[in-house]
Amino acid sequence: MLDYQTQRRIESFLHDEAKLLDGGDFEGWLKLYEPQGIYWMPSQPGQTDPLNVASIVYEDHGILSIRVQRLLEERALVLTPMPRTTHLVSNIEAQSGEDGDYTVQAAFVCIEHQADKQRIYSGRHTYHLALADDSFRIRLKRVDLVNCDGTHVPMAIPL
Amino acid sequence: MMNGKDKATVTAPTAEDIRALVQPNRVHRRAYADPAVFELEMERIFSRLWIYVAHESQLKKSGDFVRTRLAHHEVLVTRSDDGRINVLRNRCPHRGARLCMSERGTSRLFSCPYHAWVFRPDGSLSSVPHRKSYPAEFDLNDPLNQMQRFEQIAVYRGFVFATLNPNPEPLTTHLGEMTDVIDNLVDRAPDGEIEMADSSFSMEYRGNWKLHMENANDIFHPSFVHSSSVMPARRAPANASILDQDQTREMLMANGFGYEEWEGIQLNGLAAGHTYMTNFYNKGVLSNQQTDPVIARYRAALAARLGEDKANAVLGMNRFNNIIYPNLIINAQYQQMRVVTPLGVDRSLVRIFCFRLKGAPDEMFHRSIRFLTTLGSPASMILSDDVEMLERCQQGLERDDGPWVDFSRGLGGDRAEAAGAVSGLASEMPMRVQFQAWVNYLTAEAA
Numbered sequence: 001m002l003d004y005q006t007q008r009r010i011e012s013f014l015h016d017e018a019k020l021l022d023g024g025d026f027e028g029w030l031k032l033y034e035p036q037g038i039y040w041m042p043s044q045p046g047q048t049d050p051l052n053v054a055s056i057v058y059e060d061h062g063i064l065s066i067r068v069q070r071l072l073e074e075r076a077l078v079l080t081p082m083p084r085t086t087h088l089v090s091n092i093e094a095q096s097g098e099d100g101d102y103t104v105q106a107a108f109v110c111i112e113h114q115a116d117k118q119r120i121y122s123g124r125h126t127y128h129l130a131l132a133d134d135s136f137r138i139r140l141k142r143v144d145l146v147n148c149d150g151t152h153v154p155m156a157i158p159l
Numbered sequence: 160m161m162n163g164k165d166k167a168t169v170t171a172p173t174a175e176d177i178r179a180l181v182q183p184n185r186v187h188r189r190a191y192a193d194p195a196v197f198e199l200e201m202e203r204i205f206s207r208l209w210i211y212v213a214h215e216s217q218l219k220k221s222g223d224f225v226r227t228r229l230a231h232h233e234v235l236v237t238r239s240d241d242g243r244i245n246v247l248r249n250r251c252p253h254r255g256a257r258l259c260m261s262e263r264g265t266s267r268l269f270s271c272p273y274h275a276w277v278f279r280p281d282g283s284l285s286s287v288p289h290r291k292s293y294p295a296e297f298d299l300n301d302p303l304n305q306m307q308r309f310e311q312i313a314v315y316r317g318f319v320f321a322t323l324n325p326n327p328e329p330l331t332t333h334l335g336e337m338t339d340v341i342d343n344l345v346d347r348a349p350d351g352e353i354e355m356a357d358s359s360f361s362m363e364y365r366g367n368w369k370l371h372m373e374n375a376n377d378i379f380h381p382s383f384v385h386s387s388s389v390m391p392a393r394r395a396p397a398n399a400s401i402l403d404q405d406q407t408r409e410m411l412m413a414n415g416f417g418y419e420e421w422e423g424i425q426l427n428g429l430a431a432g433h434t435y436m437t438n439f440y441n442k443g444v445l446s447n448q449q450t451d452p453v454i455a456r457y458r459a460a461l462a463a464r465l466g467e468d469k470a471n472a473v474l475g476m477n478r479f480n481n482i483i484y485p486n487l488i489i490n491a492q493y494q495q496m497r498v499v500t501p502l503g504v505d506r507s508l509v510r511i512f513c514f515r516l517k518g519a520p521d522e523m524f525h526r527s528i529r530f531l532t533t534l535g536s537p538a539s540m541i542l543s544d545d546v547e548m549l550e551r552c553q554q555g556l557e558r559d560d561g562p563w564v565d566f567s568r569g570l571g572g573d574r575a576e577a578a579g580a581v582s583g584l585a586s587e588m589p590m591r592v593q594f595q596a597w598v599n600y601l602t603a604e605a606a
């Protein structure tokens with residue numbers, strides 16, 4: 001068990017992240033990542049291999065920054081009109097891992113509203129967080145959608 | 160999902176109606192939005208032509224099965240104990256319950272959960288519980304008590320096709336010159352065999368199936384539709400990503416091209432409705448022109464099997480999307496495949512797969528997986544914008560104002576050649592070729 005204060009700080013870090021995404025501050029969101037940080041959304045339940053098994057998203061900072069620029073500046077077709085989202089994170093469990101890292105598990109729900117469409121995403125987040133100054137940086141964020149191996153429609157906003 | 164519509168409720172369009180929908184430079188919106196036209200397509204295209212249903216690498220041992228669709232039917236493609244491939248309707252002959260609920264797997268028997276009739280992978284009825292309560296004349300061997308079999312199955316170099324047509328032309332006749340691209344995909348494997356990757360993507364869109372097939376050989380749209388990923392990819396520093404040797408960034412940039420490249424891309428169309436493009440996106444990490452150590456090892460492995468000249472010829476085949484009419488897209492260079500399945504006049508399923516070249520370095524497969532993710536994932540920065548446009552087209556075609564869809568670009572510039580047509584500038588020829596074939600298939604009377 002982590003001390004109450006660390007647990008509390010990790011929870012607010014996750015809440016802040018959700019708020020950045022809901023507010024459309026994708027650049028701010030990307031700043032939460034380490035320079036080598038990875039965002040991984042597997043396509044298979046329990047997927048362990050990102051090389052031999054396709055992922056819905058498997059991107060490091062360099063590719064994520066292209067994704068973010070696309071969201072922000074170029075107004076991708078799939079983003080007209082810009083979707084509005086509510087990202088909820090809950091059931092947050094944090095543990096200290098190796099090298100001063102923290103491993104965090106959480107459940108999430110995201111409701112995305114765009115024009116006349118509404119979509120619901122849900123699943124579990126797993127984070128590897130590194131301590132940085134008085135906050136954290138994301139080494140790895142893994143997003144396991146409950147329907148990761150199902151039939152999808154285009155996804156645009158990070159979960 | 161099956162289309163629940165009862166065929167008898169719509170009046171089939173006549174041959175005259177169909178011919179009136181397609182003119183040299185345009186096509187009527189009803190081709191995309193009229194449920195009666197859609198029913199006719201299901202009957203005369205998706206029930207009569209050879210339709211891709213599975214790859215043999217998914218059916219290695221007896222009991223292996225894949226669930227897919229053939230026209231209006233959900234089918235199981237199975238390998239039975241006698242080594243044969245079977246295409247069976249996924250429906251229990253007892254009371255019609257859907258039998259198998261898995262996408263793929265291995266099963267020695269298919270057992271219906273309702274009253275426990277049990278079927279073998281060839282569809283035959285193996286047992287029913289409490290046999291004596293059935294009438295004496297109840298026969299396990301009566302085809303009516305077995306899973307319905309579709310007998311017309313043909314395999315070309317591992318690609319399994321089936322049709323409901325009782326008298327189809329030979330598969331190789333239908334494929335014609337398109338066998339080249341299947342050959343090329345398989346020949347790229349140093350061991351002479353390819354294997355379908357376990358992971359794939361499925362996406363559904365609200366639009367007619369043809370919109371996707373047209374988009375796949377529409378070389379005019381990328382600069383516009385994909386600019387939101389081209390621009391940021393161009394601005395991003397090279398090799399900023401440590402994951403993939405810049406493969407993703409280069410793929411995104413490849414959609415940003417202009418007049419010069421448009422003129423360099425050649426489009427080809429065949430009478431059966433097949434089309435393909437050459438000379439597009441040569442710079443990727445998987446491409447023939449690469450000289451990195453992975454490609455060098457791969458080339459050496461291929462040359463060891465085929466000899467230098469043949470290996471060079473195989474790797475030199477420079478085609479991008481190859482569309483086998485009606486709904487299969489193969490990209491041999493990058494070991495990718497797409498299947499577009501119509502679910503309704505305005506609903507389609509796109510499934511995107513990739514292959515492993517047996518005997519090639521593992522990194523080649525990683526790159527192919529990467530290609531699949533970058534282009535075909537639901538979160539793809541490329542395909543998501545395509546799908547958005549397909550849906551907007553469908554929305555615009557739902558109503559009868561401005562009923563014509565123009566496809567005249569390049570009309571004067573195409574050349575007729577022995578095998579078919581070859582495009583001039585950034586031509587919409589592939590769409591014209593597809594619709595010419597469409598008219599031919601829809602107006603052909605008996606199968």
Ligand code: FES
Nearest residue numbers: 251253254271274
């Ligand atoms: S419905 Fe299948 S056994 Fe009765």
Ligand SMILES: [Fe+2]
Nearest residue numbers: 380381384545
């Ligand atoms: Fe496109």
